[in-house]
Structure formats: structure tokens, C-alpha cells
Amino acid sequence: xxxxDNAIEPIDxxxxxxxxxxxxxxxxxAGPFQRATAFFIDFLIRIGIIVALLIATAALGQVVGxxxxxxxxxxxxxxxxxxxxxxxxxxNGQTPGKRMMGIRAVTVDGKPINAMQAVMRNLxxxxxxxxLVTPAMFGIEFGDSPVFQSAIIPTFIMGLIVMSMNKxxxxxxxxxxxxxxxxxxxKATYGLIDVRSPAILQIAALVPPTFRADQxxxxxxxxxxDQRPRLSDARRREIAAHLTEPLSKELGxxxxxxxxxxxxALYYRAFVSxxxxxxxxxxxxxxxxxxxxxxxxxxGYGQAPVQLQGYRQAAPQPLQSPGRPPGRPxxxxxxx
Amino acid sequence: MQFDKxxxxxxxxxxxxxxxxxxxxxxxxxxxxxxxxxxVAVPILLVNDLLLSHVLSLEFNLASYGSMxxxxxxxxxxxxxxxxxxxxxxxxxxxxxxxxxILSTLMLSxxxxxEEPTIKGLMKDARSCxxxxxxxxxxxxxVLIMMGLLILLFNYDSGSRGASIxxxxxxxxxxxxxxxxxxYMLEIILLERPGRDPSKGMTLSxxxxxxHAATGGNVVGRSMFGMLVGVMFSLSLYGAxxxxxxxxxxxxxxxxxxxxxxxxxxPISCWLAVCYTSVVRFLNYxxxxxxxxxxxxxxxxxxxxxxxxxxxxxxxxx
Numbered sequence: 118x119x120x121x122d123n124a125i126e127p128i129d130x131x132x133x134x135x136x137x138x139x140x141x142x143x144x145x146x147a148g149p150f151q152r153a154t155a156f157f158i159d160f161l162i163r164i165g166i167i168v169a170l171l172i173a174t175a176a177l178g179q180v181v182g183x184x185x186x187x188x189x190x191x192x193x194x195x196x197x198x199x200x201x202x203x204x205x206x207x208x209n210g211q212t213p214g215k216r217m218m219g220i221r222a223v224t225v226d227g228k229p230i231n232a233m234q235a236v237m238r239n240l241x242x243x244x245x246x247x248x249l250v251t252p253a254m255f256g257i258e259f260g261d262s263p264v265f266q267s268a269i270i271p272t273f274i275m276g277l278i279v280m281s282m283n284k285x286x287x288x289x290x291x292x293x294x295x296x297x298x299x300x301x302x303x304k305a306t307y308g309l310i311d312v313r314s315p316a317i318l319q320i321a322a323l324v325p326p327t328f329r330a331d332q333x334x335x336x337x338x339x340x341x342x343d344q345r346p347r348l349s350d351a352r353r354r355e356i357a358a359h360l361t362e363p364l365s366k367e368l369g370x371x372x373x374x375x376x377x378x379x380x381x382a383l384y385y386r387a388f389v390s391x392x393x394x395x396x397x398x399x400x401x402x403x404x405x406x407x408x409x410x411x412x413x414x415x416x417g418y419g420q421a422p423v424q425l426q427g428y429r430q431a432a433p434q435p436l437q438s439p440g441r442p443p444g445r446p447x448x449x450x451x452x453x
Numbered sequence: 454m455q456f457d458k459x460x461x462x463x464x465x466x467x468x469x470x471x472x473x474x475x476x477x478x479x480x481x482x483x484x485x486x487x488x489x490x491x492x493v494a495v496p497i498l499l500v501n502d503l504l505l506s507h508v509l510s511l512e513f514n515l516a517s518y519g520s521m522x523x524x525x526x527x528x529x530x531x532x533x534x535x536x537x538x539x540x541x542x543x544x545x546x547x548x549x550x551x552x553x554x555i556l557s558t559l560m561l562s563x564x565x566x567x568e569e570p571t572i573k574g575l576m577k578d579a580r581s582c583x584x585x586x587x588x589x590x591x592x593x594x595x596v597l598i599m600m601g602l603l604i605l606l607f608n609y610d611s612g613s614r615g616a617s618i619x620x621x622x623x624x625x626x627x628x629x630x631x632x633x634x635x636x637y638m639l640e641i642i643l644l645e646r647p648g649r650d651p652s653k654g655m656t657l658s659x660x661x662x663x664x665h666a667a668t669g670g671n672v673v674g675r676s677m678f679g680m681l682v683g684v685m686f687s688l689s690l691y692g693a694x695x696x697x698x699x700x701x702x703x704x705x706x707x708x709x710x711x712x713x714x715x716x717x718x719x720p721i722s723c724w725l726a727v728c729y730t731s732v733v734r735f736l737n738y739x740x741x742x743x744x745x746x747x748x749x750x751x752x753x754x755x756x757x758x759x760x761x762x763x764x765x766x767x768x769x770x771x
Contacts, residue, residue, distance in 0.1 A: 151473060
């Protein structure tokens, strides 16, 4: 079996680009299945335009005769071959489908693509659809209609193989044009969660004012508080205990505090009370606002927003840990 | 199990991300996944052929079929038997798909968590779960039932073919429904090793209920979507393999043996797609556990704890 390298970078569908200034940007690369939906949307739009053209051609045919057929064929050619190129040039690497799916074509350096790259990557798209097959190969028959009998179906296997072979998920057109498709935006998934309960506020008061959560600590706390409703009590404590042990020592807190409550108290300090104080110093009249879900402003994950989204009210909780040993995880086991 | 020493970044993903990441996993461990899958899939492929080839031979002689002209073959491929053969093959492969991915699932579980498995070791692991596998997949998920039905319904009776196919299809739909509701049964059996005695820990059904009930419709949706992708992928592969086999091995540029294509190229394409979907299913299972057991949160918390301990050792603080 393969000799596994422990230092190997974990698979995550992301790539890092280091600028000449030694600044690293991390991009989430869109793979074939994320791009397929955008492709399908664009395909439907193209079909819609062609159908509209067909109707226009029929109407035009009444006036100008057979010239309208030439007009249709020319328009059909332009739409099929330059739809993607035109949109990607003028919409900064996006087609309507890509925009809807929140993905964007950029150069391999992470810069916006130019017109030549947009044209190149779209002209070579056909190569990714190979090999092409006919329904007859599958034993499918559509009666005597010559249109269906001669229908050509793309398998996309060539594109899929090429995309699988490189970590940027580049198809042949991307490789030729030096481009890739990245996820343009990630939806914010975390809002502030209301953790206020007497026990938590009591513990939060014990935390010394010197405590300041940096960005990574804030992210870890936010993530824990966001995930904890899905976890069993024992599992919450098990996870929280990893951090609360060194943290209690650092902050001089009593060691008997419930780890789950302590992390919630730190979350409260990091995201609510400290943020409120900072805001109050900046604008004395400002206060922390609690909003109903309908009024939700988006709070960035890991930031310290001053407004709280629709919240879940925590039930009153005992201050001390019930002392139960960390038990079995919720789904009942671990991988061996 | 160390979440910070995995070959896949531990975080929650969307279904399309998982489908993409599966390609990456394949790229990193192509031989290991492929070989461990084929060790089980090839014998199943041969058994299927043994069970189904007679469906073709009921209507016409297979030996003479190969020597027919392409016009005659095209005429014959429209025959009911030929379509029945392909149809039954598809139903059988879908039913057997999880069973065929026993070793590849075990292989993935070890590769992802940085172990160095061997096929022999994996077979030993699989043997220890054999009873649960037979009960869950042979009977409840109907692999043995479907095989038995094929022998009973199609071996001796060609007169009431329509009724036999209908009965077989209904059985398949029931099995598919059972599987669709609890898609991660194989992973639970192989990776969580539940016991049979409730007094000694959680049983298979308890673990399964706990995992699947907690995620509800999401699991069923993902399972169905994965199956749809698998079907489309197998059709694409079938088209591509047929295309290349025609281009490389025939002079006429057309299919020279429709029987060979149907009996071997078609099931091979399907099994290759199943191999890919087994990786997708495994990653979906991991994703579900990441969500339910808070692996991602644990990783971040442990990372912060590690940094704090390092800082304490260096004597620096807030």
C-alpha cells in the first residue's frame, strides 16, 4: 500500500495564491459538480434565447423571405459560441448562471480574466463534452424522426477526467486560457446566538477584564456555540473541556465550572458585553439590539458585531458541572 | 482518531462540494480505492452475469448472435429479452452497490485517518462484521432476496415475463425505500462495529436510528441525489467506454457485438460509477458525523487550546 505522508496537505477544495508581497490568498475552487448547475442555468437561458430567435425568424420570414433563415443560423452560431465569452468579459468572469451560483472565472493568479481568456476558455468548451454518443448506441429509438435519430449526446467524461486530474478543477478550456473557477462568496452561516442565562452571566462576570479573544479564538467560540444545540450534553462538555482546562488556569478561574457554560460565557464576553462596551465608548448612545429574525442583519462569522440576530433563549442552567464523565458521542461511537 | 491528522479537511460541506471532493480523494488514492472495490465487485459482476445471461438466451442463441450482421443485431436488440436483461442488470447493481463497497469503505476510513491498510487486513476487518452484513444487506436490503427472485422467476418461466418483471420491480422499490431512509448502514456496521447484545452497548438498529433520525430528510435527500448522480455517471461512462471500444477495437466504426457491450461494457460502466458513489457515500457519512458530533468545533477548540498551552509554556499571557 501507499506510503502515506503525514505532512501532506488535507483535501479541501481550496488553493492558496501567494502574491509577490508575500500575502497569501485562499480561494475555494469550484469543482465540476458546483459548476454543473451554473452550466445548466446558462444552457436553459441559451435555449430560451434560441427559441425566441426562432419565433422572431418566423415572423421576419413573412417580410424578408429566406434571408431570415440566414439571420437565424448566424445568430444561433454567435449565441452558442460566444454567449459565455461575452458575459464573462463584461461581467467580470461571470455568466448569469455563474452569478446565480456565486462562482466566478479568474486567472490562476486570482486576477480578473480578460476578453481573450474568456473567448479561449469558452471556445474550447466542446472538447470537455467528448466523447459524443448517439442514442442508438444505448439501444434507444425515437421512431423514424431523423432529428432524434441523429441526436448527439455529450458524455462530459473528457472534461470530468481532466478536472479530476488537477487540484484547481480546471477543464481543458481553463488549462489553455490559464483560468480557474472559484467560489465567489460564502454565505454567512453564523448570527449571534443569545446565550444569556443567569448561570452564564454569573460566570461571565468572573472572567477577568484582561480577557480578550483574538479573531481565531472568537471563531472557535462562535463555532462551538453554533454547533452545541446539535450535540449531547456529554459531548458538549467533552469538546469544551479541551479549552477550558488551560483557560481556567490562564484566567485564574475556579476549576469546577461547567466547561460548556464557561465557553458560552466567554462567547458572551467576546461577542456581546465587550463589543457593547467598545461601542459605548465610540458612541455613548448606542446599545446592543436584539432583532427578530425578520429584521436580521448578517453578522460575519468571527467578527464582533454589535447587533444580535434572532436568538434562542437558553434554559436556566446549573453553575457547576454535574461531574459526569464525558460519555458516548451522540451518534454512539467513533471511527476505529 | 485525530481530526487534525486527516487527509480531508474536517468541515461541513454541501452535497456538490462532497461530489467534487470525492474526485480529489480518487485522485489521491486511485489504486487503493479501485483495487479494494474491485476485489468485491468483480465476483458480484460474474455472479450477476451467471444469473442473468439466460434471460438473453431464452429468446435467441447467444453464440449465433455474435455472428449476425449489424442490421440483424440492431433488429434483435429491440427484442424484449435484450431490454429485460439491461433492466434487470441495473436493478441488481443498484441493490448490490453498498455490498460491493465493503472493502473500499474500510480502505477509505483508514486512508483518511492516516493509516496504512492492506487488503488482507481489510478482509479480516470485514469478516468480523460478516453477520451484521448478511442480516442487513443480504436480507433486509435484499441482495440475496433479489438474487433468489431472479433464479425463481426467470429461470424456468418465460411465459409470464411481464408479471415476473413487475414483481421484481416492486421488490426493488421496497428495498430502495428501506435503503434510502437509512443510507449509512454499511458505514455504521463497518466503522462503528455495533454489537448484537443491547446490554453490552448500542446495537446496530439503535446506532442507525440515532444517526439517521437526527438528520432526517437531509440524509434521504442526499442519498437520492447521490443515486441520481450515480445513474447519470454510469450512463456517461457507458457511452464513453462504448465509444472508445468501437474506436479502438472495431474496423467498421460501429458496434460489432451488441451482446458483448451489454453483458460486459454496460455492467463495468455501472460498477465504475458505483465505485465513485461509494466514495461520495462515505464522505457524506463523515459529513453527517462532523455535524452531529461537532468534529469541526472540536478541531477549532483543540487548536486554540494547543496555542494557549504553548503560550503558557513560553510564559506569555493576555
